[in-house]
Amino acid sequence: MERKTIDLEQGWDYMQTGITKLKRILEGLPEPAFDSEQYMMLYTTIYNMCTQKPPHDYSQQLYDKYREAFEEYINSTVLPALREKHDEYMLRELVKRWANHKVMVRWLSRFFYYLDRYFIARRSLPPLNEVGLTCFRDLVYNELHSKVKEAVIALVDKEREGEQIDRALLKNVLDIYVEIGMGQMERYEEDFESFMLQDTASYYSRKASSWIQEDSCPDYMLKSEECLKKERERVTHYLHSSSEPKLVEKVQHELLVVYANQLLEKEHSGCRALLRDDKVDDLSRMYRLYHKIVRGLEPVANIFKQHVTAEGNALVQQAEDTATNQAANTASVQEQVLIRKVIELHDKYMVYVTECFQNHTLFHKALKEAFEIFCNKTVAGSSSAELLATFCDNILKKGGSEKLSDEAIEDTLEKVVKLLAYISDKDLFAEFYRKKLARRLLFDRSANDDHERSILTKLKQQCGGQFTSKMEGMVTDLTLARENQNSFEDYLGHNPAANPGIDLTVTVLTTGFWPSYKSFDINLPSEMIKCVEVFKGFYETKTKHRKLTWIYSLGTCHINGKFDQKAIELIVSTYQAAVLLLFNTTDKLSYTEILTQLNLSHEDLVRLLHSLSCAKYKILLKEPSTKTVSQTDVFEFNSKFTDRMRRIKIPLPPVDERKKVVEDVDKDRRYAIDAAIVRIMKSRKVLGHQQLVSECVEQLSRMFKPDIKAIKKRMEDLITRDYLERDKENPNMFRYLA
Amino acid sequence: MHKLNRNNRDKLQQFVAITGASEKSALQALKASDWHLEAAFDVFYSQPHPRSNAADVRRLEELYNRYKDQYSDMILAEGISNLCNELEVEPQDIVTLVLSWHMNAATACEFSKQEFITGLQALGVDSIAKLREKLPFMRSELKDEQKFHDIYNFAFGWAKEKGQKSLALDTAIGMWQLLFAEREWPLVTHWCDFLQDRHNKAISKDTWAQLLEFSRMVDPVLSNYDAEGAWPYLIDEFVEYLYDKNVVEK
Numbered sequence: 001m002e003r004k005t006i007d008l009e010q011g012w013d014y015m016q017t018g019i020t021k022l023k024r025i026l027e028g029l030p031e032p033a034f035d036s037e038q039y040m041m042l043y044t045t046i047y048n049m050c051t052q053k054p055p056h057d058y059s060q061q062l063y064d065k066y067r068e069a070f071e072e073y074i075n076s077t078v079l080p081a082l083r084e085k086h087d088e089y090m091l092r093e094l095v096k097r098w099a100n101h102k103v104m105v106r107w108l109s110r111f112f113y114y115l116d117r118y119f120i121a122r123r124s125l126p127p128l129n130e131v132g133l134t135c136f137r138d139l140v141y142n143e144l145h146s147k148v149k150e151a152v153i154a155l156v157d158k159e160r161e162g163e164q165i166d167r168a169l170l171k172n173v174l175d176i177y178v179e180i181g182m183g184q185m186e187r188y189e190e191d192f193e194s195f196m197l198q199d200t201a202s203y204y205s206r207k208a209s210s211w212i213q214e215d216s217c218p219d220y221m222l223k224s225e226e227c228l229k230k231e232r233e234r235v236t237h238y239l240h241s242s243s244e245p246k247l248v249e250k251v252q253h254e255l256l257v258v259y260a261n262q263l264l265e266k267e268h269s270g271c272r273a274l275l276r277d278d279k280v281d282d283l284s285r286m287y288r289l290y291h292k293i294v295r296g297l298e299p300v301a302n303i304f305k306q307h308v309t310a311e312g313n314a315l316v317q318q319a320e321d322t323a324t325n326q327a328a329n330t331a332s333v334q335e336q337v338l339i340r341k342v343i344e345l346h347d348k349y350m351v352y353v354t355e356c357f358q359n360h361t362l363f364h365k366a367l368k369e370a371f372e373i374f375c376n377k378t379v380a381g382s383s384s385a386e387l388l389a390t391f392c393d394n395i396l397k398k399g400g401s402e403k404l405s406d407e408a409i410e411d412t413l414e415k416v417v418k419l420l421a422y423i424s425d426k427d428l429f430a431e432f433y434r435k436k437l438a439r440r441l442l443f444d445r446s447a448n449d450d451h452e453r454s455i456l457t458k459l460k461q462q463c464g465g466q467f468t469s470k471m472e473g474m475v476t477d478l479t480l481a482r483e484n485q486n487s488f489e490d491y492l493g494h495n496p497a498a499n500p501g502i503d504l505t506v507t508v509l510t511t512g513f514w515p516s517y518k519s520f521d522i523n524l525p526s527e528m529i530k531c532v533e534v535f536k537g538f539y540e541t542k543t544k545h546r547k548l549t550w551i552y553s554l555g556t557c558h559i560n561g562k563f564d565q566k567a568i569e570l571i572v573s574t575y576q577a578a579v580l581l582l583f584n585t586t587d588k589l590s591y592t593e594i595l596t597q598l599n600l601s602h603e604d605l606v607r608l609l610h611s612l613s614c615a616k617y618k619i620l621l622k623e624p625s626t627k628t629v630s631q632t633d634v635f636e637f638n639s640k641f642t643d644r645m646r647r648i649k650i651p652l653p654p655v656d657e658r659k660k661v662v663e664d665v666d667k668d669r670r671y672a673i674d675a676a677i678v679r680i681m682k683s684r685k686v687l688g689h690q691q692l693v694s695e696c697v698e699q700l701s702r703m704f705k706p707d708i709k710a711i712k713k714r715m716e717d718l719i720t721r722d723y724l725e726r727d728k729e730n731p732n733m734f735r736y737l738a
Numbered sequence: 739m740h741k742l743n744r745n746n747r748d749k750l751q752q753f754v755a756i757t758g759a760s761e762k763s764a765l766q767a768l769k770a771s772d773w774h775l776e777a778a779f780d781v782f783y784s785q786p787h788p789r790s791n792a793a794d795v796r797r798l799e800e801l802y803n804r805y806k807d808q809y810s811d812m813i814l815a816e817g818i819s820n821l822c823n824e825l826e827v828e829p830q831d832i833v834t835l836v837l838s839w840h841m842n843a844a845t846a847c848e849f850s851k852q853e854f855i856t857g858l859q860a861l862g863v864d865s866i867a868k869l870r871e872k873l874p875f876m877r878s879e880l881k882d883e884q885k886f887h888d889i890y891n892f893a894f895g896w897a898k899e900k901g902q903k904s905l906a907l908d909t910a911i912g913m914w915q916l917l918f919a920e921r922e923w924p925l926v927t928h929w930c931d932f933l934q935d936r937h938n939k940a941i942s943k944d945t946w947a948q949l950l951e952f953s954r955m956v957d958p959v960l961s962n963y964d965a966e967g968a969w970p971y972l973i974d975e976f977v978e979y980l981y982d983k984n985v986v987e988k
Binding site (some may be wrong): 688689690709712713716719720726731732734 | 903904942943944945947948951966967968970971974
């Protein structure tokens with residue numbers, strides 16, 4: 001079928017009618033909508049003009065005219081309309097024009113659709129849709145975007161100041177920036193966002209500089225939090241979502257980072273004041289604000305650490321002051337008060353860490369470091385390790401905590417063990433604890449076996465099995481000793497001939513578990529010798545391979561004192577009893593006679609005689625009657641002695657064991673350091689001095705904080721003992737020998 | 739003679755000219771060291787010289803017998819005293835330490851026959867007169883950094899009591915005063931005072947050896963002293979002592 005050729009002019013005239021109609025619709029003039037026939041005609045015209053044989057193929061010309069149609073409309077109508085409006089009105093116009101433009105692109109590209117399908121596709125030209133948008137971008141957007149940006153930012157600032165603005169309008173305007181990018185965010189970012197961020201920064205910089213002067217720290221933080229919240233809302237309302245992190249970062253920087261120091265250090269309301277006044281909410285807010293900022297929490301944690309340290313130091317100082325002001329016997333009470341207060345302090349600030357500071361590691365670390373500082377101070381000459389051991393003793397011994405419920409005791413024990421984690425001399429604690437535990441167990445002073453075992457379990461969990469193995473051994477020993485005593489009594493029941501006629505209880509212990517006790521060869525009274533022999537006889541029926549060593553210094557005796565007025569039961573130590581039994585045969589003995597008969601050292605004998613003749617109960621009369629015992633004194637049984645009680649305990653003041661414990665621990669540390677060095681060197685063979693020292697400290701830190709000097713001494717000792725040598729070339733290197 | 743290329747022949751002649759050795763032993767040494775002249779010297783000088791050995795040993799034995807103790811096969815205090823007299827040096831002279839070092843003597847104030855003879859052989863002397871001529875050379879050896887180091891470390895084992903691991907403090911101080919008279923170290927008096935004042939115990943080999951390092955490495959105002967370093971603790975304490983006594987400004 002032959003088709004009539006359409007020439008360009010004729011065809012375009014027809015297209016013009018369609019375009020004019022479209023423009024009238026866009027301008028809102030009365031105009032009926034396109035019906036499908038019109039649309040079909042327009043499309044067909046284009047189709048025909050594009051499919052005619054050359055030279056009547058007008059594809060290229062139509063493609064150009066398509067663009068020109070937009071350009072003409074924009075230049076004649078759109079731009080003039082936009083140019084005469086300003087600010088918000090201009091924005092409204094722009095939004096309207098952009099919407100119209102999109103409609104126009106949609107329609108025109110439909111009319112010209114055939115170009116898209118063949119001509120454009122074949123020549124890889126920009127498609128119709130894109131050409132339409134490009135026209136708007138090149139002519140409208142490029143001319144206006146900076147004015148638009150200013151108008152938008154002005155509105156944003158108005159809103160920041162609390163005015164109501166048309167958010168939907170802004171949303172539509174900003175969408176233009178995004179759509180104009182045609183899939184790229186560059187236009188939005190470069191033409192709007194960067195300026196907006198800059199403006200935000202300077203806006204908040206101004207605000208911050210005046211707030212920081214006028215407001216207290218809590219108020220400032222409230223305002224900051226509010227601003228941040230509003231800025232986030234702003235993003236959801238009209239900014240592109242990709243702006244949120246950038247915007248928040250800017251605001252945080254201006255409000256929180258720039259003035260961080262001034263804010264946290266504010267004299268009467270800064271971080272310190274908040275901690276001082278327990279402003280939990282404000283502190284939580286501070287955490288919320290600063291935890292999103294890189295390294296933002298570090299200064300807060302630092303102040304927290306300083307604050308806790310200062311509080312702790314104050315407690316220590318307080319205890320120290322009271323201890324020096326008061327007599328020695330109440331000093332120990334003060335020290336116990338200190339431990340309780342330290343536990344309370346820990347409870348309090350642990351809550352801060354978990355609640356205000358959301359369990360952040362930085363604050364856990366700060367708390368730990370603060371406690372490590374003041375928990376390792378000595379108070380009135382006692383190390384904290386000793387204080388803690390004594391504190392445990394006071395809870396666990398009879399009469400120490402009977403008023404407390406089981407739960408309360410468990411809770412306190414739990415906390416004491418936690419506190420131990422801050423103490424570097426754990427070995428010293430262990431040694432003191434063992435001493436006290438031994439006293440509790442041997443003199444039947446332990447209040448409750450369950451609590452004894454429970455604290456050991458806790459210690460084991462925290463410090464490892466090695467830490468508690470001896471203590472556990474001690475507790476088990478005592479259970480075994482009770483069984484042993486029962487079978488001893490059975491034995492006596494079956495062998496009446498062996499019965500010494502005195503009630504005898506023997507506690508058999510395992511040497512390695514218990515603290516070392518001095519045991520001297522005293523000449524026991526014959527009654528006691530018999531007891532010893534009987535028990536030995538019994539013990540050998542049970543085992544052949546064990547050696548019994550008698551530690552008389554730990555013994556207790558009940559003896560009857562036949563005084564003139566009445567008989568009184570005296571509870572004394574084995575040594576005291578040995579002294580008193582001498583007076584069964586004679587009334588009067590000189591110091592020297594007692595010394596030779598008992599074979600004791602001067603030091604011990606003076607202590608014993610003092611307790612019997614110079615203290616509260618004067619069972620022996622001393623000649624001359626002075627307050628101290630001298631080697632020329634003579635002693636006589638005081639038959640006139642009486643008391644209103646029928647049974648009395650004559651105490652023997654305990655020897656101060658602190659020095660010995662410290663010495664023992666020192667000796668153990670030397671072995672521990674030696675072992676650590678050898679262990680490290682055995683695996684590493686060659687190692688630099690610094691590294692060896694630091695690995696050694698690391699290995700030992702679970703038990704104690706070794707002194708670098710001590711490590712050096714041990715290293716030198718190991719060199720002389722040929723375990724190590726210095727490298728010949730480099731004296732900083734050590735080699736393992738063997 | 740042997741088929742040697744010109745190059746090697748030159749080397750041989752050079753070697754003979756320098757060492758005064760026979761061509762035969764020169765050739766041996768050069769072959770043993772793969773014709774490296776320097777290495778060949780080492781080979782040559784580290785070998786005992788068979789050349790005049792027999793005669794030497796006889797003369798050295800005569801010399802040894804002159805000083806030998808009547809009752810034991812060693813030169814003891816009296817013999818050494820005689821030897822010093824004939825050498826015209828004081829027994830306390832540091833040159834006797836250098837001599838002992840050459841002899842590799844195990845203990846001060848005695849030489850075994852073996853030590854005496856090999857020592858003098860190594861020095862290349864076979865009479866008192868020759869030994870006396872060597873004395874200035876031996877004194878000069880103390881100025882040599884490496885040799886001083888060797889002599890210093892030799893002195894510890896030499897001066898300590900047999901069977902002991904460490905050196906008695908008095909002896910150590912005596913040795914230090916003697917040795918540091920040869921080498922300028924301004925802190926030596928303070929060091930000795932410090933030891934008598936604060937330490938008063940024997941000195942371990944490690945401390946002995948490290949003190950020389952300390953005197954070499956650390957300047958007298960301690961500007962380059964590193965408290966974190968591996969110095970023995972005694973030296974660390976010495977440094978603290980110096981600060982305490984205001985000998986050195988911190």
